Amino acid sequence: MxxxxxxxxxxxxxxxxxxxxxxxxxxxxxxxxxxxxxxxxxxxxxxxxxxxxxxxxxxxxxxxxxxxxxxxxxxxxxxxxxxxxxxxxxxxxxxxxxxxxxxxxxxxxxxxxxxxxxxxxxxxxxxxxxxxxxxxxxxxxxxxxxxxxxxxxxxxxxxxxxxxxxxxxxxxxxxxxxxxxxxxxxxxxxxxxxxxxxxxxxxxxxxxxxxxxxxxxxxxxxxxxxxxxxxxxxxxxxxxxxxxxxxxxxxxxxxxxIDGRIDKIVENLGIVKPTFMGAAPRIFEKAHGRIVTMQAAEGGAKEKLFKKAFEVGIKVDRLKRDGKSVPLGLKLQHGLFDKLVFSKVRDRFGGRVRFFISGSAALNQEIAEWFNAAGILILEGYGMTENAAGATVNHPDGYKMGTVGPALPGAQVRIGKGDEVQIKGPHVMEGYHNLPEETAKAFTEDGWLRTGDKGSLDADGFLTITGRIKDLFKTSGGKYIAPSAIESKFKALCPYTSQFMVFGNERNYCVALITLDPDAMAAWAGENGMADKSYSEVVASPQVKEMVAGYVEQLNGRLNRWETIKKWEILDHDLTIESGELTPSMKVKRNVVEDNNKARIDALYAS
CATH class of the missing domain: 3.40.50.980 (Rossmann fold)
Structure with a gap:
């Protein structure tokens, strides 16, 4: 397609x-x-x-x-x-x-x-x-x-x-x-x-x-x-x-x-009423988590209606994307839920969005499907600074969930040695400033830009990214793990998550460090009699640990045995750009987090 x-x-x-x-x-x-x-x-x-x-x-x-x-x-x-x-x-x-x-x-x-x-x-x-x-x-x-x-x-x-x-x-x-x-x-x-x-x-x-x-x-x-x-x-x-x-x-x-204040994004969308917006996946994860937790707090008939609406919406969306007809009964249900539920979700983003564009990191497919069920299409694209940001992108009239789309017209993408994604075209950089050796390393012998990302191309030319090559690790049992894939699944399951970081290189099992979203946890604390507690006190409470344990158990049920998270810990702070643990584009600096928490990670492997 x-x-x-x-x-x-x-x-x-x-x-x-x-x-x-x-x-x-x-x-x-x-x-x-x-x-x-x-x-x-x-x-x-x-x-x-x-x-x-x-x-x-x-x-x-x-x-x-x-x-x-x-x-x-x-x-x-x-x-x-x-x-x-x-x-x-x-x-x-x-x-x-x-x-x-x-x-x-x-x-x-x-x-x-x-x-x-x-x-x-x-x-x-x-x-x-x-x-x-x-x-x-x-x-x-x-x-x-x-x-x-x-x-x-x-x-x-x-x-x-x-x-x-x-x-x-x-x-x-x-x-x-x-x-x-x-x-x-x-x-x-x-x-x-x-x-x-x-x-x-x-x-x-x-x-x-x-x-x-x-x-x-x-x-x-x-x-x-x-x-x-x-x-x-x-x-x-x-x-x-x-x-x-x-x-x-x-x-x-x-x-x-234009307004770069991140804390004003949702408010501004309601005022500006745009037809599109580009964003990093964290923004969509946060919005998804907020809406889901708000409905859970309502409880009763409203929560049941909300869950049923998305169950129907996702079913209808999948049928349409597969080119299949939607049965009349399901179509009528969907129309009702669109008025009662989905229209209200769209209104939170201004009510006129034709699509969002997601880039800079991988977007979980389940979250993309959730938004699509509500009538908000998220087109995932892919690229890096070294190729002026855009290498591939899905199209509103031809997209595949879970992929980052085909190459931009006039450019090329191929899969090289070790399944590395490689790029060629007018958008590729001249090189690194004052760094000739680094520039040479960035290109293959025949002139293609090496991205350092692992991926695959399907028969239609749609690219799927499976993770950063340097982030892949091997357990002591010889099994390769792509941590980003596991991390993405957990974020789709747990609406309170901010970051979920998996470790286990040369170890006999995987562990995780977890941070919870401060805004979501403030709301949770108010609903669970802990409004007077600080963020660190809330996330360290037995109630929160029990809640998170339930989501980890759900995650493990979806993973191969060697990928499962055997032990985990909730950090007493969220990661921030200011702390140096996130890049300005909201990517986790995994090695910084690992260095900052070395003793904590080692303790998770202590007998």
């Missing part, structure tokens, strides 16, 4: 992101481009308004002396100003270097220094302090532009000051932005994204203009998104997943509502 697309668009790509943006401004000048919170209200700007602001900021960068391919850092969370800054860098011929707002000061200094950034956009005083504290290590940095921080009028200036410099520069050079944009070659450096990694210093991934232009054009060619769509964007723009959604917007012309 592959969706076949014409790949001739690859021969007619815009030369760079600057031209792509300017073309979009010209084509859609009066249409809404961006929407963003200002206090309690949302402000909207057209493509023409955004274009004019970007022109002035880009001219300001040129007035400061920015030259072709010189790096400009952005140390900020996801917000409208981040996108303006990035587009201004593109239009000035520079290369954006991304810095997560959660990055510690020494790593910020390393990234800006390694990239030899000439200018940095810093969100606020917190980000400014990180840069100021390491100013002596940044000899190339000539100016800092702040969104909300305190400027000194010299080394640190405001966005408005930069725009004023640009306005003066444009008065003397009125067509400088158009000329600069036209001069940018497709192979010119557009972005340096430093991967957070799990060990050692982050590596700067060099992505060219053609990579981003191709990604957006590939989405447009598949007819997935259109000008009338509305995106809600919260993903970290410092991550390639966020950036590829921006390139898709430039290609397709839809509007985007």
């Amino acid at each position: 592959p969706v076949i697309h014409d790949t001739s668009f690859v021969d007619h790509l815009a030369p760079n992101m600057a031209v792509q943006f300017l073309d979009r401004v010209a084509a859609s000048s009066a249409a809404e481009a961006f929407r963003f919170p200002r206090g309690e209200a949302w402000e909207s700007v057209t493509w023409a308004q955004a274009g004019e602001r970007v022109r002035r900021l880009a001219a300001g960068l040129l007035a400061l002396g920015l030259e072709s391919e010189q790096r400009v850092g952005i140390a900020a969370g996801t917000r409208y100003e981040w996108i303006l800054s990035d587009l201004a860098v593109m239009c000035a011929g520079g290369a954006t270097t991304t810095v997560y707002p959660t990055t510690n000061a020494p790593d910020v200094a390393y990234i800006l220094g390694d990239a030899e950034c000439r200018i940095v956009f810093a969100e606020d005083d917190e980000q400014l302090a990180k840069i100021r504290g390491h100013k002596n290590e940044l000899p190339h940095l000539m100016k800092v532009v702040t969104f909300d921080g305190a400027a000194d009028g010299d080394w640190v200036i405001t966005m408005d000051h930069l725009a004023e410099l640009g306005e003066k520069y444009l008065a003397d050079h009125p067509d400088v932005i158009e000329k600069t944009a036209q001069a940018i070659k497709p192979e010119q450096l557009a972005t340096l994204i430093y991967t957070s990694g799990t060990t050692g210093r982050p590596k700067g991934v060099r992505l060219q203009h053609r990579s981003w232009v191709y990604e957006g054009a590939a989405i447009q060619a598949q007819d997935i998104l259109h000008e009338e769509d509305l995106q809600f964007l919260w993903l970290p723009m410092a991550h390639s997943f966020g950036k590829v959604l921006l390139s898709s917007q430039l290609a397709c012309g839809f509007a985007t509502a």
Whole structure:
């Protein structure tokens, strides 16, 4: 059931992101481009308004002396100003270097220094302090532009000051932005994204203009998104997943509502009412868990109705996906449940969602089916920073649950030695910045990007990812274990889970460390007479241990004997980005967690 697309668009790509943006401004000048919170209200700007602001900021960068391919850092969370800054860098011929707002000061200094950034956009005083504290290590940095921080009028200036410099520069050079944009070659450096990694210093991934232009054009060619769509964007723009959604917007012309505050996602969905959103699996797991636990708390007839609705919904969904007819009785039941249950679930996400896009980690198939039963399609895709985020994606009219879809049109995916997924196409990186040996290791002898992921392709070209090769381990009994597959199953079973981490390399059985979601556990505590207890007290209670034990028992019933979890422990804290145990894209840094809990894991193997 592959969706076949014409790949001739690859021969007619815009030369760079600057031209792509300017073309979009010209084509859609009066249409809404961006929407963003200002206090309690949302402000909207057209493509023409955004274009004019970007022109002035880009001219300001040129007035400061920015030259072709010189790096400009952005140390900020996801917000409208981040996108303006990035587009201004593109239009000035520079290369954006991304810095997560959660990055510690020494790593910020390393990234800006390694990239030899000439200018940095810093969100606020917190980000400014990180840069100021390491100013002596940044000899190339000539100016800092702040969104909300305190400027000194010299080394640190405001966005408005930069725009004023640009306005003066444009008065003397009125067509400088158009000329600069036209001069940018497709192979010119557009972005340096430093991967957070799990060990050692982050590596700067060099992505060219053609990579981003191709990604957006590939989405447009598949007819997935259109000008009338509305995106809600919260993903970290410092991550390639966020950036590829921006390139898709430039290609397709839809509007985007932006707010990077994770705790506001569900609230914002109800206000913005988007037609689609990209997210990491953790967001869907959390939403699924919250809805399920809320219904369980209701109990009685409402809980029974809810469970029956999803039992029917999943049955109907599977019949449809298998191309089979739905019996009349089942169809009538489904219609009733859609009004009573599923419509209310859809309303929690704004009521207009055509689909969600899930990426950055594996999404459990059972959770995807649960959402689909409620009429919310989650299209899983796959990629990595080294190939500008998008390598494969499912299509609304041709998807397979449990897969990450076929390769984007104009690109290729193959399975190499050791079942490694390998990628080739216009989106693949130039290499790692200042790391020729690491770059060489990243490619096969015949030029394919090595992903480090284990997978398989079916007869229709749909890719299934079975785990990271380096995360696979072998028990002392000689059995290979893919921990991510076990972990994903537990998250689908237990709605209170935040993280479930399986260990057992060279051991005679598997163990797990478990963290529980603070929001879900706060609600559980209130319903079980423990509202006055702290999170650590709640998760250490006999009642919670008994509850979790029941879910572990259910999990073990679904596993091979050698995969079963013999012992486990609940941690007294959830994993966070700030603690260094999660990457900014919410992936678990398994080796960090294992090192931090070595004594605890060893104790689980004590006789």
